[in-house]
Amino acid sequence: MNELALHTVNIPLADRSYSILIGTDLLSSAQAFEQLSHGGSALIVTNTTVSPLYADTLSTTLRSHFANVRVLVLPDGEHTKHWQTLNTLFDALLSHNFDRKSVLFALGGGVVGDMTGFAAACYMRGISFVQVPTTLLAQVDSSVGGKTGINHPMGKNMIGAFHQPLRVVCDLGTLKTLPPKEVSAGLAEVIKYGPIADSDFLDWIEGHMPALRLCDSDALAYAVRRSCEIKAWVVGKDERESGLRAILNFGHTFGHAIEAGLGYGSWLHGEAVGCGMVMAAHLSCALGLVDQAYVQRLTRVISSAGLPVMGPVLDVHDNAGRYMQLMRHDKKASDGEIRFVVIDGPGRAAVRGAPDDVVREVIERCCA
Amino acid sequence: MNELALHTVNIPLADRSYSILIGTDLLSSAQAFEQLSHGGSALIVTNTTVSPLYADTLSTTLRSHFANVRVLVLPDGEHTKHWQTLNTLFDALLSHNFDRKSVLFALGGGVVGDMTGFAAACYMRGISFVQVPTTLLAQVDSSVGGKTGINHPMGKNMIGAFHQPLRVVCDLGTLKTLPPKEVSAGLAEVIKYGPIADSDFLDWIEGHMPALRLCDSDALAYAVRRSCEIKAWVVGKDERESGLRAILNFGHTFGHAIEAGLGYGSWLHGEAVGCGMVMAAHLSCALGLVDQAYVQRLTRVISSAGLPVMGPVLDVHDNAGRYMQLMRHDKKASDGEIRFVVIDGPGRAAVRGAPDDVVREVIERCCA
Numbered sequence: 263m264n265e266l267a268l269h270t271v272n273i274p275l276a277d278r279s280y281s282i283l284i285g286t287d288l289l290s291s292a293q294a295f296e297q298l299s300h301g302g303s304a305l306i307v308t309n310t311t312v313s314p315l316y317a318d319t320l321s322t323t324l325r326s327h328f329a330n331v332r333v334l335v336l337p338d339g340e341h342t343k344h345w346q347t348l349n350t351l352f353d354a355l356l357s358h359n360f361d362r363k364s365v366l367f368a369l370g371g372g373v374v375g376d377m378t379g380f381a382a383a384c385y386m387r388g389i390s391f392v393q394v395p396t397t398l399l400a401q402v403d404s405s406v407g408g409k410t411g412i413n414h415p416m417g418k419n420m421i422g423a424f425h426q427p428l429r430v431v432c433d434l435g436t437l438k439t440l441p442p443k444e445v446s447a448g449l450a451e452v453i454k455y456g457p458i459a460d461s462d463f464l465d466w467i468e469g470h471m472p473a474l475r476l477c478d479s480d481a482l483a484y485a486v487r488r489s490c491e492i493k494a495w496v497v498g499k500d501e502r503e504s505g506l507r508a509i510l511n512f513g514h515t516f517g518h519a520i521e522a523g524l525g526y527g528s529w530l531h532g533e534a535v536g537c538g539m540v541m542a543a544h545l546s547c548a549l550g551l552v553d554q555a556y557v558q559r560l561t562r563v564i565s566s567a568g569l570p571v572m573g574p575v576l577d578v579h580d581n582a583g584r585y586m587q588l589m590r591h592d593k594k595a596s597d598g599e600i601r602f603v604v605i606d607g608p609g610r611a612a613v614r615g616a617p618d619d620v621v622r623e624v625i626e627r628c629c630a
Numbered sequence: 631m632n633e634l635a636l637h638t639v640n641i642p643l644a645d646r647s648y649s650i651l652i653g654t655d656l657l658s659s660a661q662a663f664e665q666l667s668h669g670g671s672a673l674i675v676t677n678t679t680v681s682p683l684y685a686d687t688l689s690t691t692l693r694s695h696f697a698n699v700r701v702l703v704l705p706d707g708e709h710t711k712h713w714q715t716l717n718t719l720f721d722a723l724l725s726h727n728f729d730r731k732s733v734l735f736a737l738g739g740g741v742v743g744d745m746t747g748f749a750a751a752c753y754m755r756g757i758s759f760v761q762v763p764t765t766l767l768a769q770v771d772s773s774v775g776g777k778t779g780i781n782h783p784m785g786k787n788m789i790g791a792f793h794q795p796l797r798v799v800c801d802l803g804t805l806k807t808l809p810p811k812e813v814s815a816g817l818a819e820v821i822k823y824g825p826i827a828d829s830d831f832l833d834w835i836e837g838h839m840p841a842l843r844l845c846d847s848d849a850l851a852y853a854v855r856r857s858c859e860i861k862a863w864v865v866g867k868d869e870r871e872s873g874l875r876a877i878l879n880f881g882h883t884f885g886h887a888i889e890a891g892l893g894y895g896s897w898l899h900g901e902a903v904g905c906g907m908v909m910a911a912h913l914s915c916a917l918g919l920v921d922q923a924y925v926q927r928l929t930r931v932i933s934s935a936g937l938p939v940m941g942p943v944l945d946v947h948d949n950a951g952r953y954m955q956l957m958r959h960d961k962k963a964s965d966g967e968i969r970f971v972v973i974d975g976p977g978r979a980a981v982r983g984a985p986d987d988v989v990r991e992v993i994e995r996c997c998a
Contacts, residue, residue: 419755
């Protein structure tokens with residue numbers, strides 16, 4: 263394997279434990295994909311954008327381990343993350359006689375990873391899959407932790423499963439081809455780990471933002487590694503989100519409302535999360551948990567990542583009401599009470615409810 | 631709870647352990663459904679046949695424990711066990727704001743149980759459900775063990791999950807309203823437990839067949855209980871079918887070929903399994919594992935349950951070839967090799983491959 267910059271982060275989940283490999287040129291490294299085959303076939307699932315860039319390289323590499331390697335190219339975009347697209351995956355698996363020993367490889371961003379993981383969770387009641395994330399957002403967040411699923415017309419990720427991958431292979435080289443907008447979206451999830459778990463990491467991000475936005479290899483290597491370490495720690499303690507894991511949704515409650523209110527795909531997920539973190543920081547301040555200076559600082563970092571910091575107006579007549587309505591549909595809501603991830607002091611998060619009037623005021627202040 | 635004939639069978643699966651309650655008048659017993667609610671809502675999922683008979687009774691009972699109880703009535707029949715029907719379940723859950731604390735109740739036969747269980751496995755990445763089986767087949771087999779799923783046009787139960795229920799409540803009274811054809815179909819799965827695990831139970835079934843077909847309460851109570859005990863033992867040892875559990879598919883490899891070849895719903899699942907057991911017994915004999923007398927005896931028991939013992943001709947030109955082709959698509963097939971459950975001596979099963987010519991000869995002999 264390439265001797266430069268290979269890091270391994272382990273996710274400790276008993277018999278579902280696995281490794282995240284982070285490095286350059288991993289897609290063409292036979293070693294990065296060893297010990298995954300047990301005599302079955304491989305299906306690379308990718309999309310129309312990523313396929314021309316990396317599908318051939320990965321196919322060639324996998325042929326050192328699998329006798330039968332096929333590629334399935336899905337349409338690109340969050341709006342395709344529904345049952346109909348998933349069904350084309352099942353069609354492919356069944357028409358090629360893929361059995362329980364087959365392994366799926368999710369080559370792409372969060373949408374490809376979520377759908378491929380969910381297909382693996384359900385096909386013949388569960389087969390193995392490997393995450394090969396090619397976006398920053400997927401490398402630092404969505405490919406790690408086993409959350410898989412599809413959207414329903416009435417809610418995002420409403421149908422899914424916890425299904426851990428066999429391995430995550432993050433080839434940092436693939437980030438070089440990302441549009442700047444997607445780099446920014448990925449940085450939202452990187453920034454997230456600072457306020458919820460590691461103040462030093464937030465300092466580091468703040469100091470390295472220009473390098474990160476320019477996809478400097480060393481900067482990205484550290485950002486991906488530290489993000490995965492924090493996520494691994496959280497997921498290792500609470501795989502199925504019965505408690506702690508919910509802190510990873512910092513910014514996501516407001517963010518999901520933005521995505522749902524505008525229609526999925528209008529803003530990138532990371533853009534909505536970036537803006538959602540600003541709103542969640544204001545809420546934390548309104549609840550007396552952090553001071554105004556902290557909110558301003560976090561807003562500045564998010565803005566410097568190229569992310570929006572003002573929420574869109576979703577309803578000109580009752581904007582706060584519309585946000586509240588959408589947030590009550592969130593999976594984390596319980597008996598209609600919205601659960602917010604708030605900053606409970608720098609580098610520490612908590613999950614709690616908040617009085618409606620306080621939330622409304624935050625929404626009014628943060629939208630334009 | 632009714633003091634008569636209440637039996638409890640426990641499924642030992644660590645933190646997923648649960649109980650099967652077997653008795654009469656359980657649908658109206660508040661005690662049978664206690665300790666399931668944690669402040670969430672209840673959705674009873676049933677079908678057009680079962681709903682008018684039992685939905686009101688169960689609703690009334692559940693209202694002692696749940697503030698909000700709703701009923702969703704699905705169409706009836708194996709041909710409805712697909713994604714579109716499942717989606718009506720998700721629609722209902724989302725439009726009524728069901729959250730992660732909600733509990734689904736599967737009131738009906740195997741189709742309702744499989745779909746409701748799979749919906750529970752996937753809704754918000756997993757909520758709780760309770761099996762309330764109202765057919766003999768569901769009480770002795772499909773409601774126990776956590777196999778859930780839907781059919782795909784290219785294969786039965788190809789999409790699904792292992793998701794254990796919180797409890798199984800078998801009200802023997804519901805069997806009184808079963809059509810005789812469905813009683814026979816359920817008896818196929820009862821008979822199955824004899825050859826694979828318990829010769830004494832096969833003797834008992836043979837002696838009580840008339841009482842079973844007439845739905846005698848005592849006979850059914852014992853048949854359901856003993857079947858559940860054997861299934862609980864097998865599932866407790868191998869929840870996810872990595873080995874032993876496959877013996878529960880005795881008769882199912884041939885049976886699935888019959889169902890797929892004729893079109894699902896043409897024969898009842900239990901009818902196909904009954905006939906499939908005869909074929910699997912012949913195969914066991916051809917492989918030198920049991921003698922001809924055992925095959926004849928088992929055939930007689932299956933026939934006395936009102937089940938078919940001759941397989942249908944699926945292709946007039948190459949019937950054996952058609953069976954083989956369909957069986958190679960079975961989930962248990964591995965690298966195209968068909969895995970058969972065979973009787974390895976009375977009361978003991980094994981899973982193995984068999985030479986194609988031997989299998990072909992068995993098919994030719996058993997079809998008309």
